[in-house]
Amino acid sequence: MKRIALLLFLTINLNSIFSQNVFVTNPDQLDDPDFAEWVSPPNISGHEYGVYYFRKIFNIAENPEQFIINVSADNRYRLFVNEKMVCFGPAVGDLNNWNYERIDIADYLVEGENIIAAQVWNFGAGKGARQISNRTAFILQGDRNINFDVNTNSSWKVIKDEAYSPIFNSSSNVGGGYIAGSTEMIDGRKLNRDWNKLELDDSNWLNAISIGKGNHKGLNTWLGTPWLLKERTIPFMQQEKQTIPSVCFVHGIEYDLNSYKEKLELEIPANSKVEILLDNKVLTMGYPVLSLSGGKGSSISIQYQECLFNSDGKKGNRDEWQNKEMKGYKDVFIADGENNRNFEPLWIRVFRYAKLTIETSGEALKLNDFYNMFTAFPLEQKAGFSSNDNSLNRIWDVSWRTARLCALENYMDCPYYEQLQYIGDTRIQALISMYVAGEDRLAKNALEQLYNSMQPMGLTKSAHPTGGVQIIPPFSLIYISMLHDYFMLRNDDKFIKQFLPGVRFILDWFIPKIDETGMLGSLPYWNHIDGGTAEFKAGSPPGIVEGHSAHMTILLAYTLDRAAEMLSYFGHNCDAENYNKISVQLKNSTMNTCYDNDKGLIAETPDKKMFSQHTNSFAILADMFSREEAKEAAQKIISDKSLAQTTLYFDFYTFQALSKAGLGGKIIDLLDKWKYFLSYGLTTFPEHHLESRSDCHAWAAHPLYDFLNITCGIKSGSPGFKSVLIKPQPGLLNTFNGEAVHPNGKVTCTYQKDKNNIELFIIEFPHNTEGEFEYKDKKFKLVEGLNEFRF
Numbered sequence: 001m002k003r004i005a006l007l008l009f010l011t012i013n014l015n016s017i018f019s020q021n022v023f024v025t026n027p028d029q030l031d032d033p034d035f036a037e038w039v040s041p042p043n044i045s046g047h048e049y050g051v052y053y054f055r056k057i058f059n060i061a062e063n064p065e066q067f068i069i070n071v072s073a074d075n076r077y078r079l080f081v082n083e084k085m086v087c088f089g090p091a092v093g094d095l096n097n098w099n100y101e102r103i104d105i106a107d108y109l110v111e112g113e114n115i116i117a118a119q120v121w122n123f124g125a126g127k128g129a130r131q132i133s134n135r136t137a138f139i140l141q142g143d144r145n146i147n148f149d150v151n152t153n154s155s156w157k158v159i160k161d162e163a164y165s166p167i168f169n170s171s172s173n174v175g176g177g178y179i180a181g182s183t184e185m186i187d188g189r190k191l192n193r194d195w196n197k198l199e200l201d202d203s204n205w206l207n208a209i210s211i212g213k214g215n216h217k218g219l220n221t222w223l224g225t226p227w228l229l230k231e232r233t234i235p236f237m238q239q240e241k242q243t244i245p246s247v248c249f250v251h252g253i254e255y256d257l258n259s260y261k262e263k264l265e266l267e268i269p270a271n272s273k274v275e276i277l278l279d280n281k282v283l284t285m286g287y288p289v290l291s292l293s294g295g296k297g298s299s300i301s302i303q304y305q306e307c308l309f310n311s312d313g314k315k316g317n318r319d320e321w322q323n324k325e326m327k328g329y330k331d332v333f334i335a336d337g338e339n340n341r342n343f344e345p346l347w348i349r350v351f352r353y354a355k356l357t358i359e360t361s362g363e364a365l366k367l368n369d370f371y372n373m374f375t376a377f378p379l380e381q382k383a384g385f386s387s388n389d390n391s392l393n394r395i396w397d398v399s400w401r402t403a404r405l406c407a408l409e410n411y412m413d414c415p416y417y418e419q420l421q422y423i424g425d426t427r428i429q430a431l432i433s434m435y436v437a438g439e440d441r442l443a444k445n446a447l448e449q450l451y452n453s454m455q456p457m458g459l460t461k462s463a464h465p466t467g468g469v470q471i472i473p474p475f476s477l478i479y480i481s482m483l484h485d486y487f488m489l490r491n492d493d494k495f496i497k498q499f500l501p502g503v504r505f506i507l508d509w510f511i512p513k514i515d516e517t518g519m520l521g522s523l524p525y526w527n528h529i530d531g532g533t534a535e536f537k538a539g540s541p542p543g544i545v546e547g548h549s550a551h552m553t554i555l556l557a558y559t560l561d562r563a564a565e566m567l568s569y570f571g572h573n574c575d576a577e578n579y580n581k582i583s584v585q586l587k588n589s590t591m592n593t594c595y596d597n598d599k600g601l602i603a604e605t606p607d608k609k610m611f612s613q614h615t616n617s618f619a620i621l622a623d624m625f626s627r628e629e630a631k632e633a634a635q636k637i638i639s640d641k642s643l644a645q646t647t648l649y650f651d652f653y654t655f656q657a658l659s660k661a662g663l664g665g666k667i668i669d670l671l672d673k674w675k676y677f678l679s680y681g682l683t684t685f686p687e688h689h690l691e692s693r694s695d696c697h698a699w700a701a702h703p704l705y706d707f708l709n710i711t712c713g714i715k716s717g718s719p720g721f722k723s724v725l726i727k728p729q730p731g732l733l734n735t736f737n738g739e740a741v742h743p744n745g746k747v748t749c750t751y752q753k754d755k756n757n758i759e760l761f762i763i764e765f766p767h768n769t770e771g772e773f774e775y776k777d778k779k780f781k782l783v784e785g786l787n788e789f790r791f
Contacts, residue, residue: 036070036141036151038225039208041158046135046211049124049182051164051346053195054138054208055117056156064106064146071118072100072229073138075131076346078119080196081108091232091409094132094465097452098227100139101236116140116150117196121346126166126182128347130412130419132467134226139214157205163190164346167332175305175327176693180419183329184345188336189297234409234441238378242284243371244354248277248321264370268295268360276356277321278370282683283696285350285405285415286375288331289342295365296337300358302370303330304351306416306695315691318352319681326355335365348375348408350416350696352683377407383436383746385707387736392707395674399701402684403432406698410465411446414687414694420463423450423475424528425698427482428652431705434489435714438741443486444495450479451502458509460502462528471525474552476506477559484562487569490743491720497570503563504575510556511582517606518589520556521547529614532647532688541612541644543605550594550602551615557586558622569719587624600629601636601643612644613637617657627662634661638670647688648673649699655706664710665731674703712738712749717772724771726763726782744769763787 041052071079072090079086079101086108090099105116122136142150149155166182194200212225243262250257252274255266268274283306290300305328307318316324328351333343349372358365385396406412406429413425430443453464455471460479462472480503487496515521523544529551531539543549560583568576594603596611602619604610616637620630634657637643646654655667677685685700686692708714710729717723721743730736730751739748745766752760764786765771771782776791 036139036214037153037210038137038139038212038214038227039152039154039156039158040135040137040211041160042206042209044136046122046137047124047133048136049122049126049164049166050136051119051121051161052136052138052158053117053119053161053192054152054156054158055115055195055202055205056140056150056152057113057115057198058148058150059113060109060111060148063109063111066104066143067106067109067146067148068102068104068143069116069140069150070100070102070231071140072098072227073118073120074098074136074227075122075127075133076120077138079140080115080117080119081105082110082114082198083196084108087236089232089409091234092130092465093230093449094452095134095226096228097449098229099232100229101232113198115196115198119195121164123181123346124166126168127467128181128419129179129466129468130421131181132465135211137211137225137227138208141214152208154207154210156208157202158208159192159195159202159205161190161192161195163187163192167330169329173327174329174417175309176417178329178417180417181347183331183349185332185334186343187334188338188341188343189334191336234445235378237375237408239286240374241371242280242286242374244278245281246279248279248353249275251275264367266367268298268358268365268367270360270362270364272358272360274356274358276358277326278354278356279321280352280354280372282401283350283352283405284372284374285348285408287344287373288349288351288354288370289344289373290333290356290370291340291342291368292333292335293339293341293366293368294337294363295335295360296363297361298335298358298363298365300333300335300343300356300365301330302333303328303355303357304349305353306351308353315695317681318683318695321353326353337363340368344373348415350405352695375408376404377409377442379404379407379433379437379439379442381436382438382741383708383739385704385712385736385738387711388734389668391675391678392668392671392703394678395671395703396707398674398678398683398685399704400436402696402701403429403436403698403704405684405696406701407433407442410449411442411698413463413699414697416696417694420466421446421449422463423460423472423479423482424462424649426450427478427485428702428705429698430482431485431489431709432701434486435708435740436704438743440486440490447483447486447499450482451499454502454505458505459525460506462526472528473510473523473525474527474529474555477510477555480506480559481562484566487566487719488716489721491722493570493720496566500567500570500572503566507556507560507563507579514582514586515547517548517593518585519548519550519553519593520586523547523549523552527552530647530650532649532692533612533614533644535610535612535644541604541614542610546605548593548606550590550604551612551618553586553590554602554615554618554622554624557583557590557624558618560586561622583622587622590619591624599636600632601640604644610644611640611642613646613654614644614650616643617646617650617654620657620661621653630661631663634658634663638663638666648685648697649688652699652702652706655702655710659710659729662729664713664729667706667710667729668731668733671703674700707736708738708740711736712740712751713774714738714740714747714749717770722770724765724769724782725774726771727774728761730759739764742766742769747771759791761787761789761791763789 308324684696713728
């Protein structure tokens with residue numbers, strides 16, 4: 001059995017490695033002895049913190065129509081051609097799937113001398129948990145069909161910028177558990193500002209050293225450098241200048257707050273200390289830019305946070321800043337005394353509030369501006385939802401901001417504290433992306449990256465990319481459901497089929513752990529279900545260590561059903577039949593062991609000491625109740641406050657269960673948590689509750705999906721979204737209008753209820769799509785264009 005598992009693991013990972021694009025621009029380069037080399041500064045270990053500049057001067061007689069280069073680095077780079085920034089990257093990945101960017105630089109070139117230059121850095125010991133690294137290195141390859149010798153090798157020049165040093169941040173100073181990496185101190189007096197200029201005399205620069213060719217030759221990759229290169233599959237990030245709308249205070253100098261017009265301009269005398277608190281009014285992320293003149297030797301500290309803290313460490317109303325203190329990570333810049341100097345950090349910062357602390361020495365300092373270059377994955381809101389309840393419209397807007405700030409080069413659980421692509425968040429984020437933005441590239445990227453995190457025993461990591469290994473077994477099951485979501489929403493068989501071996505691998509880890517009771521026995525690792533539920537120890541329900549957790553047993557059955565549907569669709573009928581059989585046995589055993597006749601619900605364990613919304617929601621989703629029983633159980637999930645209560649993350653599954661039981665209209669009444677957050681000034685939705693560590697957590701954005709999928713009832717009716725089922729559940733709303741993005745166009749559902757309680761539905765349906773409308777147990781075939789139904 002172990003040998004089979006090992007072979008399967010190798011099959012999964014070899015398929016992952018050898019299916020990747022190679023680092024070439026044309027096949028003739030495979031045997032090119034001058035193929036690009038990974039280069040590094042000499043005389044370093046490659047693991048320490050450092051910021052370096054690489055440059056190469058070359059001549060061209062005539063501008064080409066196209067000149068494509070491939071470029072990557074470890075950890076990261078910013079690429080400039082003739083002093084103009086071209087791109088930054090690489091998109092985050094792991095060593096077995098290291099991204100490179102492919103870009104045409106022809107428009108940046110001129111006849112005669114040209115310069116390609118890159119700022120490359122390694123965060124060293126301060127790298128965030130998301131950052132995987134081998135060592136400091138840079139690689140660039142030009143198209144050899146055009147004879148410009150720009151490939152990285154020892155002819156490239158390199159120098160270290162001594163102006164940069166890391167600032168390490170502790171969780172206590174930041175305001176909560178923090179693993180997103182170090183920030184920077186940049187000493188402008190040492191900063192090399194001419195590094196990418198053609199006229200710079202680089203005679204004192206060193207020649208870069210080669211550390212090996214870029215991997216591109218099948219099995220020979222095992223003998224080469226450890227970065228197995230693949231072309232980036234996601235678009236470049238959106239960047240947009242944002243001004244800061246408000247100054248809260250300026251201490252240490254007289255300043256008329258009314259004079260502030262979204263541009264921070266003031267002069268600070270010599271030998272002064274000034275503090276400035278800025279309020280962006282909403283949470284944002286990106287690269288803050290500080291512009292200043294003069295003030296040689298002045299220190300400017302910029303501290304960033306989602307909100308301020310009371311003296312007792314509580315956050316309270318996020319709009320309030322008086323009598324509160326600033327926590328958070330910070331950058332520090334030292335002025336060199338020259339004019340119009342700009343400073344910006346190496347990685348994104350996340351903030352609503354930014355506090356500038358300026359200490360001048362013998363020379364006055366002029367602040368010219370402070371703004372943010374908003375940076376995020378280019379999600380475009382193509383769908384929408386509105387209703388007669390204005391609070392739902394506000395929830396929509398804040399949920400969208402939450403989703404946007406949790407999507408960068410991959411999905412992130414939270415942008416401030418962790419920046420990790422956790423499966424629990426990612427499933428919800430992918431659904432939002434596809435429904436609201438019609439965007440599946442980041443979802444596909446996530447499915448690939450999480451699959452590539454598969455461990456030899458058969459489980460994925462809880463999050464990936466990340467340098468460490470954390471195992472959350474329920475998240476491996478949720479991964480299969482995430483794949484099933486994509487299976488239902490995209491006609492992309494080739495892409496989906498490659499993951500089926502991993503689906504079996506995950507399930508084969510769980511199935512042997514079913515004991516003689518017919519339920520799952522003791523489970524290792526951290527079985528996180530809902531970190532905000534007080535009755536769950538560290539987020540895990542009862543029965544994990546002792547065995548016979550109803551929740552985990554039902555979750556396994558629910559997952560087996562989804563796996564069986566995919567396997568059957570692709571012709572693996574024996575596997576599908578086996579999984580269906582095991583699922584039925586798991587459900588029957590759990591009902592026989594944990595169902596309480598008096599309560600009419602399933603207990604967490606056979607001793608029936610605890611009941612939860614979580615487990616009974618999954619029981620509904622797993623079809624463990626009859627139609628009437630499901631409705632009764634759903635009513636109890638809503639009304640019985642003795643049940644362990646779900647928090648924001650798991651409300652996603654509770655809402656889906658209510659929808660399945662025919663009580664989806666009730667979710668409108670269950671959004672009080674979100675309304676409460678709005679009343680306290682949050683501009684994104686938090687991790688669990690008002691005093692959660694994170695003010696912006698991806699899973700809390702699921703009302704975006706709920707409004708479209710449950711309230712408007714827009715669902716996939718068959719694999720690949722080849723048909724659409726519209727089954728609205730308006731609840732107490734009098735009007736709503738919602739639209740979701742389908743691969744063939746938008747699906748729109750408009751609802752109106754008049755004073756006589758006559759209900760009108762207007763459905764706008766895309767071409768070349770089959771569909772069905774279902775309401776009050778009546779079904780109607782949908783046609784292309786407009787459809788109207790009255791009840």
